[in-house]
Amino acid sequence: xxxxxxxxxxxxxxxxxxxxxxxxxxxxxxxxxxxxxxxxxxxxxxxxxxxxxxxxxxxxxxxxxxxxxxxxxxxxxxxxxxxxxxxxxxxxxxxxxxxxxxxxxxxxxxxxxxxxxxxxxxxxxxxxxxxxxxxxxxxxxxxxxxxxxxxxxxxxxxxxxxxxxxxxxxxxxxxxxxxxxxxxxxxxxxxxxxxxxxxxxxxxxxxxxxxxxxxxxxxxxxxxxxxxxxxxxxxxxxxxxxxxxxxxxxxxxxxxxxxxxxxxxxxxxxxxxxxxxxxxxxxxxxxxxxxxxxxxxxxxxxxxxxxxxxxxxxxxxxxxxxxxxxxxxxxxxxxxxxxxxxxxxxxxxxxxxxxxxxxxxxxxxxxxxxxxxxxxxxxxxxxxxxxxxxxxxxxxxxxxxxxxx
Amino acid sequence: xxxxxxxxxxxxxxxxxxxxxxxxxxxxxxxxxxxxxxxxxxxxxxxxxxxxxxxxxxxxxxxxxxxxxxxxxxxxxxxxxxxxxxxxxxxxxxxxxxxxxxxxxxxxxxxxxxxxxxxxxxxxxxxxxxxxxxxxxxxxxxxxxxxxxxxxxxxxxxxxxxxxxxxxxxxxxxxxxxxxxxxxxxxxxxxxxxxxxxxxxxxxxxxxxxxxxxxxxxxxxxxxxxxxxxxxxxxxxxxxxxxxxxxxxxxxxxxxxxxxxxxxxxxxxxxxxxxxxxxxxxxxxxxxxxxxxxxxxxxxxxxxxxxxxxxxxxxxxxxxxxxxxxxxxxxxxxxxxxxxxxxxxxxxxxxxxxxxxxxxxxxxxxxxxxxxxxxxxxxxxxxxxxxxxxxxxxxxxxxxxxxxxxxxxxxxxxxxxxxxxxxxxxxxxxxxxxxxxxxxxxxxxxxxxxxxxxxxxxxxxxxxxxxxxxxxxxx
Numbered sequence: 090x091x092x093x094x095x096x097x098x099x100x101x102x103x104x105x106x107x108x109x110x111x112x113x114x115x116x117x118x119x120x121x122x123x124x125x126x127x128x129x130x131x132x133x134x135x136x137x138x139x140x141x142x143x144x145x146x147x148x149x150x151x152x153x154x155x156x157x158x159x160x161x162x163x164x165x166x167x168x169x170x171x172x173x174x175x176x177x178x179x180x181x182x183x184x185x186x187x188x189x190x191x192x193x194x195x196x197x198x199x200x201x202x203x204x205x206x207x208x209x210x211x212x213x214x215x216x217x218x219x220x221x222x223x224x225x226x227x228x229x230x231x232x233x234x235x236x237x238x239x240x241x242x243x244x245x246x247x248x249x250x251x252x253x254x255x256x257x258x259x260x261x262x263x264x265x266x267x268x269x270x271x272x273x274x275x276x277x278x279x280x281x282x283x284x285x286x287x288x289x290x291x292x293x294x295x296x297x298x299x300x301x302x303x304x305x306x307x308x309x310x311x312x313x314x315x316x317x318x319x320x321x322x323x324x325x326x327x328x329x330x331x332x333x334x335x336x337x338x339x340x341x342x343x344x345x346x347x348x349x350x351x352x353x354x355x356x357x358x359x360x361x362x363x364x365x366x367x368x369x370x371x372x373x374x375x376x377x378x379x380x381x382x383x384x385x386x387x388x389x390x391x392x393x394x395x396x397x398x399x400x401x402x403x404x405x406x407x408x409x410x411x412x413x414x415x416x417x418x419x420x421x422x423x424x425x426x427x428x429x430x431x432x433x434x435x436x437x438x439x440x441x442x443x444x445x446x447x448x449x450x451x452x453x454x455x456x457x458x459x460x461x462x463x464x465x466x467x468x469x470x471x472x473x474x475x476x477x478x479x480x481x482x483x484x485x486x487x488x489x490x491x492x493x494x
Numbered sequence: 495x496x497x498x499x500x501x502x503x504x505x506x507x508x509x510x511x512x513x514x515x516x517x518x519x520x521x522x523x524x525x526x527x528x529x530x531x532x533x534x535x536x537x538x539x540x541x542x543x544x545x546x547x548x549x550x551x552x553x554x555x556x557x558x559x560x561x562x563x564x565x566x567x568x569x570x571x572x573x574x575x576x577x578x579x580x581x582x583x584x585x586x587x588x589x590x591x592x593x594x595x596x597x598x599x600x601x602x603x604x605x606x607x608x609x610x611x612x613x614x615x616x617x618x619x620x621x622x623x624x625x626x627x628x629x630x631x632x633x634x635x636x637x638x639x640x641x642x643x644x645x646x647x648x649x650x651x652x653x654x655x656x657x658x659x660x661x662x663x664x665x666x667x668x669x670x671x672x673x674x675x676x677x678x679x680x681x682x683x684x685x686x687x688x689x690x691x692x693x694x695x696x697x698x699x700x701x702x703x704x705x706x707x708x709x710x711x712x713x714x715x716x717x718x719x720x721x722x723x724x725x726x727x728x729x730x731x732x733x734x735x736x737x738x739x740x741x742x743x744x745x746x747x748x749x750x751x752x753x754x755x756x757x758x759x760x761x762x763x764x765x766x767x768x769x770x771x772x773x774x775x776x777x778x779x780x781x782x783x784x785x786x787x788x789x790x791x792x793x794x795x796x797x798x799x800x801x802x803x804x805x806x807x808x809x810x811x812x813x814x815x816x817x818x819x820x821x822x823x824x825x826x827x828x829x830x831x832x833x834x835x836x837x838x839x840x841x842x843x844x845x846x847x848x849x850x851x852x853x854x855x856x857x858x859x860x861x862x863x864x865x866x867x868x869x870x871x872x873x874x875x876x877x878x879x880x881x882x883x884x885x886x887x888x889x890x891x892x893x894x895x896x897x898x899x900x901x902x903x904x905x906x907x908x909x910x911x912x913x914x915x916x917x918x919x920x921x922x923x924x925x926x927x928x929x930x931x932x933x934x935x936x937x938x939x940x941x942x943x944x945x946x947x948x949x950x951x952x953x954x955x956x957x958x959x960x961x962x963x964x965x966x967x968x969x
Contacts, residue, residue, distance in 0.1 A: 096621055096652040097525050098535025102563040104890050114894035116870055121525040127625065127653050134527045141501050141528030145871050157557055158621040158653055161591060190557035191586050191622060265939050267897050269871065422580070444566070444579060 090148035090270060092118040094135050094166060095156025110459045111230075111259045111467050113271075118142045122158055131164045136173045143181060146269050149277055150182040150210075152202065160189040182277065184209040193298075194396055196372055199227055200297035203253065207301045210277065211284035213309050218247035220335055221286045221311065223302050225294025226318065226374040227458050230260035231470040239344065239473065245336040250279045250286060260467035284309040288335055292328060292472075293318040293374035296399045317405075319472045320378025320480075321385050322351060347474040354478045358485040359387050365488060368392040368428050370419070370438040371457040373402050375471070379437055379456065381409045382477055388435075388484075392427045394419040421445065435488060452487045456480070497863050498875040501529050507866040508876075517855035521866040522847050525656070530869045532817070532890060533844045535652035537620055538564070539660020542907065543740050544616050544648065544667060545578055546570035546691050546716040547724070551612035553582040555599050555630065556620030560652075561585075568907045571695045573718050582606060586622060596628050603637045603645055613721035614644040616667060624651030644721075646670050657819065658739065658845050665744035668715065668724060672748060675725035681710035683778045686730040686754075688745055689737030689822070690761070690914075692717025693907050699915025700761050703794075707786045709774060715741060728752045732777050734759045734770065739820035739845060760822065761914040762922075763830035764795060764802070794916040802833070805923035810835025812930055815882035815900075817842045817868060817891060821850030823905060827886060828857050834923055839880040842868045870894055884930055899939075901929035 093100040100119035107115040120138040122131050135153070142151060153166055166185045173179065186205035188198045203223065222240065224233060233256040240249045257273025283289075283305055291302040295315050302313035319328035325348075329340050365388040369379045373395045380390040393406050394416035406415050414427055425445045428436070436442050436453040440461045446453035460466035470476040497510050506520035525531035537560060545552060545568045554561040561583030572578065584602045586595050603615060615637075619630050630647040637645040649663045685704065690697055697717045704711055713719065713727035733745045733756035745756035757777065759770035768791045775787040814836050818824040821843045831838050838858055842865035843850065855864055863876055870891075877885065877900060885895040888906030895902040903925050905913065913922045 092528065096535045097531055097533050097656070098538050098652045099559075100530075101532065101534040101890070102538070102559075105567070106563055108890050108893055112893050114870065114890075114897055116530050118528045118530050119525075121527045121531065122653050123524050124654055137526075138528035141526060145501060145529065145869075156621070157559075157591075158625065161622055161625045190559035191591050192588050194558075261897070263897060263899070263939065441565070444576075 090146050091152045094120045094159040097121045099156045109461045132169045152184045154188045157189045197297050200294050200299040203301035204299040210280040213284045217285040219286045220249050221289035222249050222251045223291040225291040229469050230256045230467045232472040242341045289313040291315045296373045296402050318374045318378045321382030321477050351474045351478045354481050361485045362386045362388045365434045366391040368433045368436045370394040373397045375457045391431050394424045452491045454487050511862050516852050519851045536654045536660040537650040537652045539657030540648050540650035540664040543664035547719045548572040548578045549575040551615045554618045555584045558585045560620045569693045570691050607641045618648045618650050621652040661740040671724045673728035677726035677729045679710050684710045684730045685732045686713045686727045688715045688735040689741035690717045694912040696912050696914035738822040760826040762826045798916045801920045808927040812883040813839045815840035815885045817887040819844045821846040
């Protein structure tokens, strides 16, 4: 269970934001800091919050994320948590992470939370043979499910530890008497064991300063390979090759067939996509993957925008496309200005582009978080050969619809 | 006696009506830490009240999150300008927190004014601004002087209380605009509508009714609103207040300074709508207007009645649970459910006060549970105990209801269907019918299997037997 240390609104807005996207109930507790708390410190509220959370939800672990308020009044949450543990004689793992909005972007927040997890939980015991597979930036539950199935099909006897695993927790089936905390996800035991794995493969998150895989490498000498998200043909190839290298096992035949179908699909749609000018925007890792995929398919990533300011990101985009207009640290009014003057045929990104899409009459294929106005975000598959195939279909059909064909 | 088990300190916030005694409920206090309250913050309250002003520029002084997570989430429609659909932010970073954000704010105001030429700018303060002590007032004052347009600070630091404090902050900001432009209403019968946010175009079903009665609506606070209308609103003779939680404070201020009396009304439900029209006509004590109001009520009611009767037959007898932000909407819903033959078994609000709950407890039937500042665990228990068929609430509760197999109706700012006015009630009834009577709730949650069943199939029994005997099952 997550708890935000700050004012009630921070938790509520995040619940709204995530519930909207996933179309799932999302419970996030708050320490509900008020004026009193900001004057005298938030320790009492945080402890009370933890206590109630444990009573109400019986979680196996609690993540405590800070907000602007908690950080600026100078609450030392690590100390407060330690005090709480001693006072309540509680041994529930409580994972603190510092995430004030002003300090960086949501992408960095995601990376910090992952790093905080291993920092708090990973313990060296017996060296094991497993491979950590870290989903280093945001993808959908369907994407995680796909990757999970893939590593099961791989048949690697020593196995994998995949995290974070939102495949079940944020896309839960309907059932009688649903549990208070959704089932699924990576187990605590596995998180502890990440320190003992033979290696780590991280996909995405390469443009952030925090890194769970980096921490495991520094602290426990678990060597890490950081890859881009497996979006499109070549980046999926890269991911697959790395798995083959680490496991010594070849890609299972059914995925070879998927790869073949992707190539077949790209051949089928290549004329529809030829020269199509696309504006791509959103989180850096997804944008990079989409940009490379568009190039593979013969479309033109004419405008490429992300909120991040990273020269490395810029260089990788430039390597994929010489002519792309790249916007770093972009906001939507800048993106709008560029789209207006770039003869764009299609927008590819989050539902935050909906106003631009409507105003300019440009079709928008929704990819990434948030998708607040269309259904199916949890089931949208983007990664792997199959994800690329579906994306090619979706883009082509959006263009065909637009042209009344 | 408590209805369900809950957190220590929350017992007094839940009560069941029994007999004639009005329920006395703990309310108007801080949310319990760790209990997953459905409430938001001060900033959120200010934002939802002011944001529907379509031609104003809304600038959030704070880190990007506050602006980002409130961007375009209010379903208030505009008949013209769409500047309000932007969520401008000063995007405060670590350095601004250390050195102060006043210069950055002043620059942002200047840039935005130059670029968009808005008639007014609202500058919202956030938690961080309250802590580091940026002088919003001073920055706004000098910007007003420099740019020649109202730049109004909104004191909405998130931690200063709950949404109610934010409503007040918004009302104070609006009040700075009221009376700053001269106007002579064309009609001697001029009113303002307060607490009408034009969600899904609600206002457009209401305004024509008043106009037909010969009434001029000078300003709507704030649905499909314009800055100039607010500035002229002091020239109205009556304020009709719908969302009382957010706007009574402003109505009182306007009464004090401009002598404009106010009345609480609601445009939702046949009975409340008729009362609202009559209320305006009676205030102006004009016989022909009263007659016109009756004519409209009769005509419009007759027009929608066949549909209402139809939907009523589809939903009557079902049990409804209401969980709203404010009490006014909740109260109006109780009456509408009565009109549709449904029973209200739970009614709760995020920010109701003592008077609200007293009023509610006088309206509802015996056995109805009244709850203040509920959380998902309590709601879940209550829905089960009270056997609710339907929950009316906002987005956060929607998927929660569906997971429990309970029908749902969004009565919050996210809805895309108009519920006010005569056709609005038909839309509402239609939505209830669509959810309550959907076949999806009757689909079997558990598949009946020829080989696996709750009783245990032949094969399973064989396996069990084999396992008991220490023999490997050869399946």
